[in-house]
Amino acid sequence: MKNIKFITPQEAVKVVKSNDRVHMHSVAVTPHPLIKALCERGRNKEFRNVRIQHIHTEGEVDYANPEFEGIFQLESFFVAHNVRKQTQAGYADYIPVFLQETQRLIREGYLKVNVAMIQVSVPDKFGYVSLGTSVDATLAAVEKADTVIAIVNPNVPRAFGDAMIHINEIDLFCEDDSELVTAEPGPISDTDRKIGGYVAELVEDGATLQMGIGAIPNAVLTMLGNHKDLGVHSEMFADGILPLVDKGVVNGKNKKIDKGKMVATFLMGSKKLYDFVDDNPGVLMNDVRYSNRVNVIAKNPKVTAINSALQIDITGQVCADSIGTKFYSGVGGQIDFLRGASLSRGGKPIIAMPSVTNKGISKIAPILTPGAGVVSTRANIHWLVTEYGAVNLYGRTLQDRAKLIISIAHPEHQEELDKAAFERFGPHFHFIWDEQ
Ligand code: COA
Numbered sequence: 161m162k163n164i165k166f167i168t169p170q171e172a173v174k175v176v177k178s179n180d181r182v183h184m185h186s187v188a189v190t191p192h193p194l195i196k197a198l199c200e201r202g203r204n205k206e207f208r209n210v211r212i213q214h215i216h217t218e219g220e221v222d223y224a225n226p227e228f229e230g231i232f233q234l235e236s237f238f239v240a241h242n243v244r245k246q247t248q249a250g251y252a253d254y255i256p257v258f259l260q261e262t263q264r265l266i267r268e269g270y271l272k273v274n275v276a277m278i279q280v281s282v283p284d285k286f287g288y289v290s291l292g293t294s295v296d297a298t299l300a301a302v303e304k305a306d307t308v309i310a311i312v313n314p315n316v317p318r319a320f321g322d323a324m325i326h327i328n329e330i331d332l333f334c335e336d337d338s339e340l341v342t343a344e345p346g347p348i349s350d351t352d353r354k355i356g357g358y359v360a361e362l363v364e365d366g367a368t369l370q371m372g373i374g375a376i377p378n379a380v381l382t383m384l385g386n387h388k389d390l391g392v393h394s395e396m397f398a399d400g401i402l403p404l405v406d407k408g409v410v411n412g413k414n415k416k417i418d419k420g421k422m423v424a425t426f427l428m429g430s431k432k433l434y435d436f437v438d439d440n441p442g443v444l445m446n447d448v449r450y451s452n453r454v455n456v457i458a459k460n461p462k463v464t465a466i467n468s469a470l471q472i473d474i475t476g477q478v479c480a481d482s483i484g485t486k487f488y489s490g491v492g493g494q495i496d497f498l499r500g501a502s503l504s505r506g507g508k509p510i511i512a513m514p515s516v517t518n519k520g521i522s523k524i525a526p527i528l529t530p531g532a533g534v535v536s537t538r539a540n541i542h543w544l545v546t547e548y549g550a551v552n553l554y555g556r557t558l559q560d561r562a563k564l565i566i567s568i569a570h571p572e573h574q575e576e577l578d579k580a581a582f583e584r585f586g587p588h589f590h591f592i593w594d595e596q
Pocket residue numbers: 371372373374395396467468469470471479480481483488489490491492493494517518519521522523
């Protein structure tokens with residue numbers, strides 16, 4: 161094993177030079193000490209035009225702030241809350257890409273990575289460290305970067321799957337023992353509970369689940385306590401899954417691949433979640449090229465993919481990345497999983513969202529707001545769920561879809577949506593036979 165020599169983050173980030181691209185490890189293992197040291201060099205104007213790349217980081221970061229114009233340029237694969245304002249104002253930028261293919265941009269050289277900044281677990285006796293809670297596109301960056309800088313942190317869980325790398329792949333080492341960024345599960349509102357109930361009814365025994373972070377997936381999970389033999393093959397999971405693992409509801413018995421194991425590419429949750437994956441051979445933290453690959457996802461039976469949306473039009477076009485022209489998040493893994501679920505035997509792609517925003521705006525609209533991007537097309541959509549019910553749009557005509565979608569809109573908005581559908585489709589709209 162090579163003898164590790166630790167240096168300070170300030171010393172380590174000296175490798176970065178003008179015009180480099182720096183890949184940052186993401187989510188809970190965001191390497192904050194390196195980011196702070198890099199920003200300090202940026203403030204001192206020691207370089208220019210340094211591109212910063214990541215899926216998304218968590219916690220406060222400065223590199224996207226206006227003070228760094230001409231010094232840093234953020235090219236994120238997903239717009240998270242910590243850079244949202246700056247991205248909307250144009251100081252930071254976003255690369256639209258399927259999450260599955262983020263690693264490909266790096267591996268196939270579309271985006272040259274000069275320096276990768278990561279955070280890893282302490283080395284084991286064979287010299288292996290773990291990328292912990294985020295493998296995503298970071299493994300690709302480790303493989304391709306000219307220089308890899310790692311913070312060794314005892315709080316990074318020793319996760320398996322593709323997460324294990326050898327210290328020989330790392331060039332510079334720093335030490336830190338700060339806690340990882342955590343997200344405690346929030347309260348579940350009545351609306352989320354109703355949506356969760358409709359979604360839970362769609363989940364069959366033996367299903368393989370994919371779900372994102374947030375109140376709706378959490379609400380769904382609280383209602384699956386009497387289900388049997390569920391599995392997890394997801395982009396991520398959070399604390400909501402833990403009680404189901406404890407009860408034996410999630411056991412992966414029915415999975416065709418990675419039987420008995422839970423698959424994800426990143427995690428975000430409480431310390432309890434990070435402890436759960438530490439040294440746990442039942443969890444595979446995999447490269448995003450595996451976790452999010454459509455034909456891999458489709459191999460498991462009854463893949464039930466639960467994703468959300470910002471807006472949907474009455475024909476079933478889903479916007480999940482922007483509010484009009486303002487970027488809010490990103491394409492992420494939505495299409496990877498909707499498609500994978502659609503191709504899985506007995507699979508169910510689901511979009512679940514409240515019918516109105518917290519400001520009372522209908523999320524179901526006659527047409528998408530100008531500038532809104534279609535993340536999932538009409539052809540990708542099967543189940544749509546709001547607090548007013550669940551409808552299946554798969555194989556339905558445009559006019560049928562409009563009726564079904566409007567039937568689960570907020571009652572206060574149904575009349576105006578109905579009128580818009582009538583104007584769009586003509587008088588015939590009102591004479592179609594009801595539900596088959
Ligand atoms: N019009 C105007 N504003 C809207 C809106 C609409 N149609 N829909 C939502 N908003 C506003 C909300 O009011 C809220 O505003 P606030 O931040 O001021 O409170 C904000 O947008 C977020 O809405 P919310 O419904 O709370 O979003 P969410 O946190 O549940 O996230 C997505 C929903 C779609 C953004 C999220 O699921 C996502 O990023 N999806 C794309 C990626 C993906 O699906 N990946 C796979 C799973 S990990």
